[in-house]
Amino acid sequence: MVVVDRTDLVRVIASGQDGLITRAQALRAGFSRHDIDHLVTVGRWRPLARAVYLVRSRSIESPARQCRVRAAVLSLGPQAHAVFGTAAELHGIAGLPRGDEIHVALPGRAAKRTRVSDPAIVLHQLEHPPGKVVQVNGIAATVPRLTVAEIILRERRYAAVSVLDSALNRGLITTECLAAIAVLIRGRRGAIAARGYLAEADGRAQSPLETRTRLRCVDGRVPPDALQLEVRDDDGYLLGIGDLGWRGPQVIAEADGRDPHATVEAAFADRRRQNRLVNAGWTVLRFTWQDTLRPDYIPWTVRQALVAARSR
Structure with a gap:
């Protein structure tokens, strides 16, 4: 017969629960109420909610969400x-x-x-x-x-x-x-x-920022006619994919989220892609989350780009 140490048992349970153990689970593992209260008092276990404790709390200052x-x-x-x-x-x-x-x-x-x-x-x-x-x-x-x-x-x-x-x-x-x-x-x-x-609703939007940018365009009466628009050259080589696109006047709007575009590698890749698109005759606009907080900015900018593109 294999005897499992109560501390090991609690550790196994907690490992499958983000490091958490409930009071009921600890009691079933062999701890007494006094044992539990002592572990909390000395800081070994930290209460995170009613009768729920974070095991080995000293090693974790801020529990994950x-x-x-x-x-x-x-x-x-x-x-x-x-x-x-x-x-x-x-x-x-x-x-x-x-x-x-x-x-x-x-x-x-x-x-x-x-x-x-x-x-x-x-x-x-x-x-x-x-x-x-x-x-x-x-x-x-x-x-x-x-x-x-x-x-x-x-x-x-x-x-x-x-x-x-x-x-x-x-x-x-x-x-x-x-x-x-x-x-x-x-x-x-x-x-x-x-x-x-x-x-x-449109599942082609890859981020809330893309959704908000699209809705601003819709509200400003300049809705895009394509999402995730693939732009290819005459040989079929993919030059880039635009978040929002207006195919006739060849205008693309990019929703630049902070996380996907935050790295140096991402910034360099964005610039190379934009250069390819511009050289192919496309106008590339870039919008941030802050831009979506103003109802007029995105549609005004898009409208100006569409007018300029059509006058070329």
Whole structure:
């Protein structure tokens, strides 16, 4: 018979939970309540949520976001699951601002009985059947289709369309899902606006910045006629791919996100690609997140480029 040391057992459990252990798991592993309290007092275990501890806390000054989300869900019991922006975050769906809040749901009676002391945890009283909840890296969360549906009912247009585009681009939902989502949200508060967001969704957008740039162009009445436009020379050689394109006047708009274009190698590659496109007769415009905060700037700049291109 192999006897497993309780400390080793806790270490094994915690290794599959972002370094976390619940009080109940520690008790089942053989620790007493006094043992647990002592480990917390001396700083070996750090409380991250109610009855959830980070093991070997001295080596981790700031727990990762996923660790904090897992702690919040674990602290609220087996029926708890991430919802809204927190579920989207776990699925890798972009488009919402990243805040400190952690959105967790419990069914009716369980939610009413639960008191949350952590101000970062936002508890929602929601009923979700088992088939609508999945495990994402071991953390319970609503399935992508439901996650997106609930977000677009709550968010404004730019964020909502960005979420839809991201989910489509990552293959977490399909274009066929959009019709199903429209049915899912029927009759709910915000459904009329959300149906409009569904109509504007386009999975070719590779980032929320591309989505926002496109929507600014649409609102400014200079919508692009192509996304992820491939530009080739007479021999078929690929010169570059433009985020947004106007094929007739040969204008391309690039959405320059901070992370993808931050490295020196990326900057050099961007310049080489732009030179190839310009030499082939294309006008290349570049927009940043800051540019999308002004409703008039992007469409005005695009319109000027289109006029100049057509007068050549």
